[in-house]
Amino acid sequence: MAVALGLQQLGRQVTVFDEGDRAFRASRGNFGLVWVQGKGAKLTDYARWTRQSADLWPAFAEELREAAGVDVELTQPGGIDIFLSDDEAEAGVKRLQGLSAALDGDYPFEYLGHNALKRLVPEIGPDVVGATYSPMDGHLNPLYMLRALYAAFRRAGGQIDSGGTVQQIEPLGTGFRLQAGGNMIHADKVVLCAGLGNARLAPMVGLDAPVEPLRGQVMVCERIRPFLKFPSVQVRQVGEGAVQIGDSHEDVGFDDASTPRVISQIAHRAVRIYPLLEHVRMVRSWGSLRVMSPDGHPIYDRSVQCPGASLVTCHSGVTLAAAHAKILARWIAEDQQPEFVESFSAKRFDVRQVA
């Protein structure tokens, strides 16, 4: 939706084809972090790209407020990554130090020991060893973001066709013919943003999307008094006071159920971090499937074989939404090659196979 909105705002006439009500939708399981810390340890351009999007977010959120009348509740107070053992802490700090070195020191973070962290977040439990804090991180309400993207897109004149799964894409001399539900549609350009569905669609237009599902489980607890200003990868408190807790990484194929075993582990860890959560009630838990490429980084490609077809797939769709709408859309619409994008071609996986 971010790419569609960006394209529509550039004056293109965009139609989004959307699947049915119970499709696997990674966007519905999102944790809502706008997160930079620790990402891109293996691909420095991913760190740069992520940070660029996080920097674009305040203006993008403001734009969504005006265009859609929806406040996505973005705050970027900095985020903490909490460690429950010395080993975890050491690995975490080492990773951030490596990133900082690769980015010539332009990577603000600090390590807070138990006592320093307790001054920032008094509610941590005795098992917490420490945390890394980075001012680059923040969070928002991912459901409001989704609604804002839809509403802004519609108000800009975009069309949504919920007629069903796109079964076939056929390249013509100029343009493409799509078969969705029972309908045939012609389009000048096609952008594949189908998440896990891209793996099936990409070869139809000469592209490659080696993405696989990775299940994550998340839970939401009842609303409690605000106690947690700083989001972390494990626990965050949303605007209304509800506490969201995650996340697991399970390679279970196309199964988005939630399981009591994993949920109880997530709860166990959360209560060790913030003991006050012990008496808070879980209202809901769910699983959702992440869209993972072999290295976890996005894939952005334009088809050489079928000009006019391009592909966008990523895992961190909230963090990267601002860059997708503001930068990537321009690349798709106007052939402007932005910085870093060449690092995200699926060709990187071919190279690895050859080597």
Added chain:
Amino acid sequence: MTGRVQLAVIGAGPAGMAAAVEAANCGASVVLIDEQPAPGGQIYRAITSAARPGKAILGDDYENGAKLTDTLAASTVDHWTATTVWQVTPEREIYMTRDGASHRITADAIVIANGATERPMPFPGWTLPGVMTAGAGQILLKTAGLVPQAGLVLAGSGPLLFLIAAQYLRAGGAIEALVETTPRSNYRTALRHLPGALRTPGYLRKGLGLLAELRKHKVRHVKTATRLQAVGDGRLQALRFSRAGRQHEIACTTLMLHIGVVPNVQITRALNLPHDWDALQRCWRPRRDADGATELDGIFLAGDGAGIGGAVVAELEGRIAGLASARALGTLETGKAEARLAAERSRLAQEMAPRPFLDALYAPSPEFLAPPDDTIVCRCEEVTAGQIRSYVGLGCIGPNQTKSFGRSGMGPCQGRLCGLTVSEIIASETARPMAEVGYYRIRPPIKPVTLGELAALHDDQAAAADRSLENAS
């Protein structure tokens, strides 16, 4: 408490009690799990309590429950009271809370008999303090003998509405008015089913008896009311409605609503079992065969949770599921099981005879299925019918998408109160059948559970939740 049992029955209403007793009498080890402190379910709630009102008030049908609780007490069934089931897995693990601690058991077979829930009756103002469901009012009567002395209005339709009115009158309560919303056209459609209903005339006789009681007490009985609206400044003060083109208003301080009951499908939905849309009862029914068996091996259904039939039907279905599960467990010989199942099935068919007539007569008025824009439909998250319609305008074609757009169905009630309404609104806005629109995906827990309880269940042996920053969203 962890461990393994042969049969676990969820719900101690007529279906659950009958299933548990029947299987136990066949030699199976049976655990009966129920939320309430005593057996009976909603229909026979507090049947074993000394403090409850007597037969003269609650009626003969209620007293039937005592026979079931007596056989339960005499059986080997292990009855866990005050225990809340919060998750059931396809592998037949049951997670529950009892005395503030979570427990897990694994059963070789499960009978889900968790009964019905009242159909929501949304209209403008139905969330005002002072408005409650008739079922909640009946609980107050059954458990504490509480009866409002003035300012009570009942509104809606269905046999239970008349029964509750009669019970209140017998208990010495006063009713300002009974405002019936049954559409006039329902009488015509129901007439077709009258001959079938007369095969088992007991239900109709009882209904006519209840109406006669209302007349005897000179209760104001308004028929075919439409466009209901509850009004009041921070609290209920009056019920407004239209009738024959004219506006009416009745002052009241308590308004009890009822438009029938529907299966409580939270557990079967969370299990991802297939559900069929019942166009006559306008509700979802989890799919099962004549023995109550589902698609999932060893999981059976019985009673109103699988389709509305009432207490006697529930009891018969309970027996059938109890016998079928005993057969599946090997504690009842197949030949013997067949003979007994056949007998119960024929009684069941007899008891079901009046259903088409009752279902047609008391089909809910469309104004409560897809209410006006200014009606709150999701009470937990305060989402209105108008907001749902606007999400459809944005491209939502199903209830699971409206969750993402406006949080409807994501509160502590897990969509119990708005699930049907949201799907009906989407179906009418998009002109698609309900079977295609579908229902909320129900996610565990079925009832809220504390993190402390969850954490205590955690198993260090299982793969620890991996924490990789690379994958942070």
